[in-house]
Amino acid sequence: MAPEKTRRSTRLASNGQAQPELRRATIVDVAEAAGVSVSAVSKVMRNSYGVSDQMRARVTAAVDQLGYRPNAGARSMRGRSFTIGLLLVDLLSPFQPEIAQGVTGELEQTQFQDVIVNANTPARQKRSIEALLDRQVDGLILVSPWLEADWIAKIAETVPTVVIALHGPATTFDTVFHDHALGARLVVDHLVALGHRNIVHTSMPAGDLGDGYMLSHTARRNGFEQAVREHGLEPDVIETWYSEEGGYRAATQAFARPHPPTAIFAGADIAALGVLRAAEDQGLRVPDDLTVVGYDNIYASTINRISLTTVDQDAHLTGRASTRLLLERINGRTEPEERVLTPRLVVRGTSGTPSAASTS
Numbered sequence: 001m002a003p004e005k006t007r008r009s010t011r012l013a014s015n016g017q018a019q020p021e022l023r024r025a026t027i028v029d030v031a032e033a034a035g036v037s038v039s040a041v042s043k044v045m046r047n048s049y050g051v052s053d054q055m056r057a058r059v060t061a062a063v064d065q066l067g068y069r070p071n072a073g074a075r076s077m078r079g080r081s082f083t084i085g086l087l088l089v090d091l092l093s094p095f096q097p098e099i100a101q102g103v104t105g106e107l108e109q110t111q112f113q114d115v116i117v118n119a120n121t122p123a124r125q126k127r128s129i130e131a132l133l134d135r136q137v138d139g140l141i142l143v144s145p146w147l148e149a150d151w152i153a154k155i156a157e158t159v160p161t162v163v164i165a166l167h168g169p170a171t172t173f174d175t176v177f178h179d180h181a182l183g184a185r186l187v188v189d190h191l192v193a194l195g196h197r198n199i200v201h202t203s204m205p206a207g208d209l210g211d212g213y214m215l216s217h218t219a220r221r222n223g224f225e226q227a228v229r230e231h232g233l234e235p236d237v238i239e240t241w242y243s244e245e246g247g248y249r250a251a252t253q254a255f256a257r258p259h260p261p262t263a264i265f266a267g268a269d270i271a272a273l274g275v276l277r278a279a280e281d282q283g284l285r286v287p288d289d290l291t292v293v294g295y296d297n298i299y300a301s302t303i304n305r306i307s308l309t310t311v312d313q314d315a316h317l318t319g320r321a322s323t324r325l326l327l328e329r330i331n332g333r334t335e336p337e338e339r340v341l342t343p344r345l346v347v348r349g350t351s352g353t354p355s356a357a358s359t360s
Contacts, residue, residue, distance in 0.1 A: 025066035033062035085132030086116045087142045094298040102319020122146045139326045149210040160329030162322045168213035170336035174325045178313040183343035184223030191263045200261040202250040247274025262354035269294035287352030307349035
């Protein structure tokens with residue numbers, strides 16, 4: 001980029017005569033020179049999603065011509081907005097709204113207010129994050145974003161950011177996740193101790209987040225595969241989505257096999273509810289004919305009619321821990337931190353020993 005330049009304007013001297021005055025180029029000057037809006041210049045400068053090559057070229061040319069540099073001091077002068085942007089990617093899953101409750105609860109005694117957005121595709125997630133930035137939020141909490149870690153890292157250079165459920169090396173942002181390898185091991189050890197040898201795990205596609213990064217469902221799957229191998233078993237994974245319908249479809253696929261599983265470890269409680277519905281449609285009794293285990297310990301799993309064995313990863317604690325990290329960032333901490341939470345197995349009524357017929 002060319003050296004910073006100044007623009008010539010005029011001011012009135014004490015004698016009333018107009019005199020030239022040099023001033024630093026502003027974002028408004030760049031917008032005028034490029035023939036675009038100020039928000040368009042801002043998006044180009046942030047390398048935001050959805051900027052056309054033509055617009056980027058026009059803005060870049062104007063920036064070079066004027067020698068424009070963003071004024072960090074001016075940005076800091078605006079002060080705090082006392083708003084926190086919270087991105088959820090799946091409102092249909094009860095776990096993420098429970099995280100949001102944890103965030104709201106942690107902010108209750110502060111001056112900050114959360115602004116919640118929901119976006120279920122990577123493109124929409126990027127647009128939603130950029131919309132929050134345009135509204136000058138003081139920080140971001142991103143829950144399970146299906147985004148490249150490098151893109152998130154660039155965003156975190158401009159605004160404090162905490163990412164939930166993203167496993168990988170901390171860079172410019174903080175991370176909060178559970179030890180999903182341990183959580184999966186707790187489930188496998190429990191099922192094997194009950195006598196199960198034919199175990200199916202439902203998971204989701206890994207996604208392309210960049211080298212060394214993965215979301216929690218992939219870490220959970222890896223933990224499952226390692227644990228069953230250590231018990232002398234072969235991993236059996238069906239890819240689906242963490243939804244009630246996804247769990248139903250995966251279970252239906254498993255039941256159609258010549259040797260159906262005696263236990264299904266659903267990667268999320270919402271998927272486990274679909275497994276339970278599919279078992280009921282097949283005339284299977286839980287846990288007599290089929291053991292079902294979930295992951296999350298959402299409120300519905302505690303209802304007596306369901307009584308789901310599951311792994312508790314405490315959504316409220318996740319939300320509170322993420323908020324505390326973000327407030328530390330906003331208040332000046334610069335070094336990235338990684339917070340790993342410990343899950344626990346909650347045994348309820350959907351797990352039991354395999355029937356003699358199913359193991360013969």
